[in-house]
Structures are given as structure tokens and as C-alpha cells.
Amino acid sequence: xxxxxxxxxxxxxxxxxxxxxxxAWQGLEGELSQAVRVxxxxxxxxxxxxxxxxxxxxxxxxxxGLFSNLDAVIRFIDDYMMEYYSHQxxxxxxxxxxxxxxxxxxxxxxxxxxxxxxxxxxxxKSAGIADYFSHIFSVEDIxxxxxxPTIFEHAQTALGTERTxxxxxxxxxxxxxxxxxxxxxxxxxxxxxxxxxxxxxxxxSIFAVNxxxxxxxxxxxxxxxxx
Numbered sequence: 001x002x003x004x005x006x007x008x009x010x011x012x013x014x015x016x017x018x019x020x021x022x023x024a025w026q027g028l029e030g031e032l033s034q035a036v037r038v039x040x041x042x043x044x045x046x047x048x049x050x051x052x053x054x055x056x057x058x059x060x061x062x063x064x065g066l067f068s069n070l071d072a073v074i075r076f077i078d079d080y081m082m083e084y085y086s087h088q089x090x091x092x093x094x095x096x097x098x099x100x101x102x103x104x105x106x107x108x109x110x111x112x113x114x115x116x117x118x119x120x121x122x123x124x125k126s127a128g129i130a131d132y133f134s135h136i137f138s139v140e141d142i143x144x145x146x147x148x149p150t151i152f153e154h155a156q157t158a159l160g161t162e163r164t165x166x167x168x169x170x171x172x173x174x175x176x177x178x179x180x181x182x183x184x185x186x187x188x189x190x191x192x193x194x195x196x197x198x199x200x201x202x203x204x205s206i207f208a209v210n211x212x213x214x215x216x217x218x219x220x221x222x223x224x225x226x227x
Contacts, residue, residue: 005185005206005222007107009161011152012133013170014113017189017212019123020092024084031080032056036064050147050174052114052139053077081119089123094213099132105217108159110135112151117141134159146175149182156184167222169212173197176204187215187222 015021029048033040040048048056057073060066067073102109110133113120117138124130135158137151144150156166168179171189179186188205189212190198202208207224209215216225 006165006220007102007105007167007217007222008220009108009156009159009166010102010110011155011159011166011168011179011184012109012111013172013175013189014111014115014120014123016092016171017169018091018095018111018129019089019127021084021089021123024081024088027084028077028080032060032066032077035076036060036066038064049172050114050145052145053081053116078116081116082122085119085123086126089126091127091129092211094211096129098212098215099129101213101215101217103132105220107217108161109133110137110155110159112137112139112146112155114139114146146170146172146178149178152179152182152184171201173200173204176201180204187212 012018015025029040029045051059054074057070057077061070061073067076099109111120111124115138117136117140120136120138121130124133124136135155137155139145139151142151142154152168156163159166163183164185166184167187168176168184169187169189170176170179176186176188186205188201188208189210190201190208191210198208207215207222214225215222
């Protein structure tokens with residue numbers, strides 16, 4: 001148990017946590033849907049949020065017959081996403097301030113994401129924040145998913161920090177639940193405009209915030225900044 005919200009390490013998600021890149025995923029969904037002339041259901045959209053790129057590609061190929069083979073779908077997605085991450089990805093408001101706070105407190109930081117390693121490298125570099133992180137992990141690196149604790153445990157080992165003081169920071173409910181079950185303390189990122197979704201994020205997190213600069217660190221302990 002983490003008494004007093006001590007922090008020595010931080011495992012950050014990328015899309016929607018560090019980078020304002022969720023529009024890219026929404027745009028990609030639109031491109032794929034238009035290519036096969038189908039309308040994605042809300043249930044499918046929620047499912048895609050937990051998928052890796054190959055899983056999304058396989059879904060559109062097998063369910064909707066997109067392109068003649070799976071590799072063609074993956075290439076289409078890859079070209080679209082690399083263009084976005086390389087030239088348009090930006091840090092979300094409040095991110096740089098919190099990264100500076102962590103760096104000043106000697107918090108060891110890494111990234112764990114379902115996105116491909118090449119997207120992460122391009123996006124974090126484009127946003128100017130890559131140098132804050134000692135490690136950048138994609139689930140593809142160890143053939144895992146964020147539905148399992150393996151990738152987070154791998155990241156913690158790389159950081160060399162204790163489980164109880166290594167915080168998982170994510171905007172995805174399923175990832176926060178995985179982190180919690182593995183006994184990592186958690187920070188959930190949500191949108192206050194989506195009351196039901198934010199309520200679920202709160203349940204799965206020790207801290208739930210709209211922006212990371214709502215948090216600060218004093219004498220090695222996390223706390224909410226008075227709003």
C-alpha cells in the first residue's frame with residue numbers, strides 16, 4: 001500500500017494522456033469506414049479503443065472486406081498514422097508542466113502504449129517531450145496488451161522503482177483497471193463533460209483529473225492542486 005501518495009516512478013499512457021492525438025484515431029476510423037461504406041456502431045468504437053493497429057486492421061478486413069488482404073489494410077493505417085504523429089501530434093494542455101514537476105522531483109518516467117513504437121517515437125518527438133522518458137514501450141515490443149499487467153510490470157522493472165510508488169497514468173478505463181489489479185497506484189485522465197465516463201475513471205483511480213497540471217509533487221508526495 002502507498003501511504004501518503006509517495007511517487008518515485010510514473011508510467012504514462014500516450015494517446016489522450018500525453019498527446020492530443022485521439023483526433024487522429026477518430027479520423028482514421030472515418031477513413032476506414034468511408035472506404036468500406038459502413039457506419040461504425042458505438043459498441044464497435046468502444047471495442048476499437050482497446051485494440052492495437054493490427055487488431056483494428058484485422059477487424060475491418062475480416063468483418064467488412066476492406067482491401068484484398070490484411071497487409072494492405074495495415075499499410076493504409078500505417079501511412080495515415082505516421083503522417084499524423086510525425087507532423088501534427090502535440091502535447092495536451094498541462095502535460096509539459098507536470099513532466100517538469102516530475103523531473104524536478106527526480107521521478108523516473110516511461111511511456112507504455114498500445115500504439116506502435118514508430119508512432120510513439122515520432123509523436124513524442126514532434127511534441128517535444130521525448131527526452132523526459134528513459135524508456136518508451138509499445139505493447140508490440142513484448143507481444144502483450146494493456147489488458148494484461150505484463151507490459152506495466154516490464155516498465156516498472158525498467159524504471160527500477162517500487163510497485164507501490166510507481167504510478168500508472170492513463171485515460172482508458174480498461175488500462176486503469178489492469179493497473180489497479182496489479183496493485184499499481186493510478187491517476188485517471190477524463191473529460192468532465194462526459195459525466196458517466198469520468199465517474200468510472202474516478203472509481204478506478206486514486207486521483208482523477210482533467211489535466212495533469214491539476215497535480216503537483218511536494219517532498220516526494222503527489223497531491224491535488226487547489227482549483
